[in-house]
Amino acid sequence: MEKPEGRYGFETEAVHGVEGTDPYRALTPPIYMTSTYTFPSMETVDRVLGGEEEGYVYSRAANPTVRQLERTMALLEGGEEGVAFSSGMGAIAAVLLSWMKKGSPFLFSRHLYSGTRHFIESMLIPLGATVRFVDFRAEGPSFVLLEEELRDGAAGLFLETPSNPTLDIVDLSGVGTLCRKYGVPLAVDNTFASPALQKPLEQGADIVIHSATKYLGGHGDLLGGVAIGRRETIQALRAGEATLLGATLSPMNAWLILRGIKTLALRMEAHSLRASALARLLSGKAPVVRVHYPGLSEHPGHEIARRQMKGTGGMLSVEFSSGKMARSFMDGLSLIRIGVSLGDPGSLVEHPASMSHRGWSPEVRRAMGIEDGLVRMSVGLESSDDLCKDVEAALSRL
Ligand SMILES: Cc1ncc(COP(=O)(O)O)c(C=O)c1O
Structure with missing residues (x-):
């Protein structure tokens, strides 16, 4: 073209x-x-x-x-x-x-x-x-x-x-x-x-x-x-x-x-850096079951993402063992707010099973790869340290 x-x-x-x-x-x-x-x-x-x-x-x-x-x-x-x-x-x-x-x-x-x-x-x-x-x-x-x-x-x-x-x-x-x-x-x-x-x-x-x-x-x-x-x-x-x-x-x-x-390139770089830091923090940390972030080497699409993307972006998902635990984690956050959109300067979390995908049956959600314990995070532009502290505090309350 x-x-x-x-x-x-x-x-x-x-x-x-x-x-x-x-x-x-x-x-x-x-x-x-x-x-x-x-x-x-x-x-x-x-x-x-x-x-x-x-x-x-x-x-x-x-x-x-x-x-x-x-x-x-x-x-x-x-x-x-x-x-x-x-x-x-x-x-x-x-x-x-x-x-x-x-x-x-x-x-x-x-x-x-x-x-x-x-x-x-x-x-x-x-x-x-x-x-x-x-x-x-x-x-x-x-x-x-x-x-x-x-x-x-x-x-x-x-x-x-x-x-x-x-x-x-x-x-x-x-x-x-x-x-x-x-x-x-x-x-x-x-x-x-x-x-x-x-x-x-x-x-x-x-x-x-x-x-x-x-x-x-x-x-x-x-x-x-x-x-x-x-x-x-x-x-x-x-x-x-x-x-x-x-x-x-x-x-x-x-x-x-x-x-x-005008600020897209700068913002995407900053979103990617902060999301990578949070993904690293969350992966392997109890009681997190799994972290979905293409920047992590264990992600099944990691190599393809490295090939076709210039950075792995500001979105990640984290899986807990149950919907109850996912919701408690979200309630335990204070800097990161609960909301369905993404891509904003302020970080947001949403629970697909209760929010964006509430209208689908658990079977359909599962076929889409969405477990009840999944939490989606739109990592914003706040300081990485503050974001990591907020997530660590919420994990420690579980
Ligand atoms: C990947 C993706 N595509 C399309 C849309 C729909 O966009 P809008 O809400 O602007 O209609 C959304 C909204 O969340 C989205 O996440």
Whole structure:
């Protein structure tokens, strides 16, 4: 895929983004808080709507501040184009619904964000989609299963790596090669890693999706989503699902996300360092049963993560022997707060069985790899020492 710009390192591109279109050359992009755009004449209307001249018509279809974010994300992910949404779920819904038209089965990795799984069960299946979940975390026998599914034809394959909340790692270039071989589009939810740590389009994916609510925005103060890929694919999404479903990003939120992106590289490095320190502290410490963090050498996806990521990120999960113990651990924390989101400066913990995955039966949760004793941690930007002390104090109270 041709990179639109890309002369600089990631940190530089994140700080400077793409050239804006402001006539006053303002340092930060203007926020175009407008629903519609006016025309000087009917002749201009014909030229703009006829596609001969660039111009804006209505902000559900396009807005200059939002376009700046979309172009910046295309630059950072190494894609040709981007389209923004009012949330990550807006982006996921649009991409998956665009695949409905193909009429062939959908393939999903077994380890997915709970909202994506709800969308599949409550929307896609009732709409008539055939859906298959495949377990292909590592190379080997699971890849044989995946190849069999791909060989039969599919509308697309959708996966997360690292996955929420179990931190499973998928070999992107391995899966990407298989998808190419069988002409199946590959969509990757890159929310946990962000383009600072992982660029799926460069490893064989066709579409990258983000919940910009998390690391891109980075401050826990907005909801947003974005999809990036080839120009043709993204233009079709913009004209179709993005504009017609109406999950449109507000210009104010686009501006906040653009601001967040400037510090993305620094933040991801700092999140990774702190999460690594906590993962090391927790692993092997009684009464912890297991720590899921791709930065630990005992993680089954460690080698793949080292190969395809620049750092192992700020998310980890820790498993206790029971749901009761997991909840007591969370109640014993004081600096780290209880909450379902992630990617913010402040650390958060959540208990999937009681919170994000409460709506699923224990059997379904177990099939997703979620035991009752699992606690997910979004490690923030506080001092590592303070975070470690908070976790040690909570463990000592168990
Ligand atoms: C991996 C992942 N993808 C998508 C989403 C959905 O994003 P949003 O809440 O912005 O709709 C989330 C939210 O937690 C997530 O963790």
